[in-house]
Amino acid sequence: MKYISTRGGTAPITFSEAVMTGLARDGGLMLPEEFPNIKDKLTAWSSLSYTELAYEIMKLYADDLTEEELRTVIEKSYATFRHPETTPTKKVGPVYILELFHGPTFAFKDVALQFLGNMFELILNKTGANLNIIAATSGDTGSAAIHGVRGRKGINIFVMHPNGRVSAVQELQMTSVTDANVYNIAIDGTFDDAQAIVKTLFGDLSFKDKYSLGAVNSINWARVLAQVVYYFYAGLKVMKETGSEKISFSVPTGNFGDIFAGYVAHLMGLPIDKLILATNENDILSRFFNTGVYNVEGVHPTISPSMDIQVASNFERWLYLHAKRDSKQLCDWMQQFKETKSLTIGNPDELDEIMVAGKADTAKTLATIKRFYEESSYVLDPHTAVGVSVALEKAPTSPVICLATAHPAKFPDAIKDATGKSGLATAAEIEALKGKPTRKFELPADAGAVAAFVIEKLQ
Numbered sequence: 482m483k484y485i486s487t488r489g490g491t492a493p494i495t496f497s498e499a500v501m502t503g504l505a506r507d508g509g510l511m512l513p514e515e516f517p518n519i520k521d522k523l524t525a526w527s528s529l530s531y532t533e534l535a536y537e538i539m540k541l542y543a544d545d546l547t548e549e550e551l552r553t554v555i556e557k558s559y560a561t562f563r564h565p566e567t568t569p570t571k572k573v574g575p576v577y578i579l580e581l582f583h584g585p586t587f588a589f590k591d592v593a594l595q596f597l598g599n600m601f602e603l604i605l606n607k608t609g610a611n612l613n614i615i616a617a618t619s620g621d622t623g624s625a626a627i628h629g630v631r632g633r634k635g636i637n638i639f640v641m642h643p644n645g646r647v648s649a650v651q652e653l654q655m656t657s658v659t660d661a662n663v664y665n666i667a668i669d670g671t672f673d674d675a676q677a678i679v680k681t682l683f684g685d686l687s688f689k690d691k692y693s694l695g696a697v698n699s700i701n702w703a704r705v706l707a708q709v710v711y712y713f714y715a716g717l718k719v720m721k722e723t724g725s726e727k728i729s730f731s732v733p734t735g736n737f738g739d740i741f742a743g744y745v746a747h748l749m750g751l752p753i754d755k756l757i758l759a760t761n762e763n764d765i766l767s768r769f770f771n772t773g774v775y776n777v778e779g780v781h782p783t784i785s786p787s788m789d790i791q792v793a794s795n796f797e798r799w800l801y802l803h804a805k806r807d808s809k810q811l812c813d814w815m816q817q818f819k820e821t822k823s824l825t826i827g828n829p830d831e832l833d834e835i836m837v838a839g840k841a842d843t844a845k846t847l848a849t850i851k852r853f854y855e856e857s858s859y860v861l862d863p864h865t866a867v868g869v870s871v872a873l874e875k876a877p878t879s880p881v882i883c884l885a886t887a888h889p890a891k892f893p894d895a896i897k898d899a900t901g902k903s904g905l906a907t908a909a910e911i912e913a914l915k916g917k918p919t920r921k922f923e924l925p926a927d928a929g930a931v932a933a934f935v936i937e938k939l940q
């Protein structure tokens with residue numbers, strides 16, 4: 482399997498090369514040249530364990546690795562999860578909850594970033610190269626990426642988070658990691674500013690090459706790939722259990738990475754009825770799928786901070802496929818968007834037959850947390866609650882699996898606001914962080930300042 486850029490300006494490369502390059506050299510995102518159709522394998526796949534299924538799916542895309550290499554990376558990555566099923570699904574009230582938060586940092590980002598950390602190590606061991614990761618985080622990617630690479634030989638990580646806009650637990654999960662190879666940067670700006678800095682630094686190819694920059698944001702294809710696995714795992718299980726021939730998923734969305742992985746599962750042949758895209762007040766994507774117009778507004782801080790994003794980098798992958806892989810068309814759209822901050826793609830009814838979108842504001846999110854706690858004694862985190870709220874509103878006819886993207890213990894203030902009770906959701910690992918020594922560096926939201934910082938620290 483070879484990988485190409487959405488912008489059409491790079492020669493096809495292997496999986497390992499795509500993982501190491503992160504953002505494509507022409508500024509686009511990497512995608513496989515085709516999506517294998519696996520419809521005839523669904524029955525066999527429905528009885529596999531999580532790691533067996535991960536191997537079957539990933540080997541289709543990572544065919545430049547040996548079987549042993551890939552199996553070892555997968556085994557190591559999911560051995561750190563606290564649940565034997567890695568990502569279990571539970572029936573809660575009217576929906577199924579797919580718990581993706583049993584990894585080291587209690588958010589779904591661990592599913593991909595444990596895998597990516599081990600993949601980096603495997604590839605670097607083979608080539609003897611070094612890697613300096615530059616990342617932007619709205620809260621959860623940062624800690625998951627840091628836990629994926631802390632203390633690893635040949636890797637440094639620089640993570641920018643928007644100063645004061647991540648939850649206290651999220652900040653502590655990052656800044657309490659004081660390994661020498663970890664640099665937490667608090668940017669005076671928003672997540673979008675941080676993501677734009679990542680893109681600027683990767684766009685300077687001589688800087689990228691000289692300092693061996695690597696990406697852990699979901700611009701990295703390996704992250705999307707790792708997330709495809711749980712759509713199959715949960716989807717096949719719930720289809721088997723309910724006898725339904727189709728399944729829907731509701732996905733709390735920020736950067737469009739997670740839901741794009743579901744889209745890939747659909748393209749491969751998983752019988753998905755609807756993919757429900759759920760946003761908080763930062764609803765650029767939900768407006769887009771309802772109107773056909775993609776235009777940026779200001780970022781609103783919310784109680785689901787990991788979704789406080791306006792410009793979703795993975796949306797480019799969907800746009801490229803929507804343009805039937807016409808890079809020229811995609812480049813025109815990206816240029817128009819860059820110049821006018823707005824893009825009109827067309828009639829919303831013809832955009833995509835499986836995508837459905839909606840938003841849940843703070844009041845709806847809190848009400849959903851309260852309802853599930855009172856009716857089912859189940860505590861949803863605020864991101865998950867956004868997805869559940871929109872799922873109930875859209876109510877597809879097929880069973881709905883709601884992705885639980887974080888553990889509620891990460892967001893105790895929101896849980897208390899919703900239920901009036903404190904201490905409902907706790908985790909010993911998170912409690913243990915309190916009072917630990919921390920380290921962070923404050924910088925302006927400026928690519929030049931971040932570049933200078935990286936150079937200074939690497940000397």
Ligand SMILES: *Cc1c(COP(=O)(O)O)cnc(C)c1O
Pocket residue numbers: 588589590620621622699733734735736737738739740787788864865886887
């Ligand atoms: C990152 C994140 C999201 C959004 O996922 P995207 O892939 O960026 O769309 C939702 N919920 C939580 C808890 C997250 O950490």
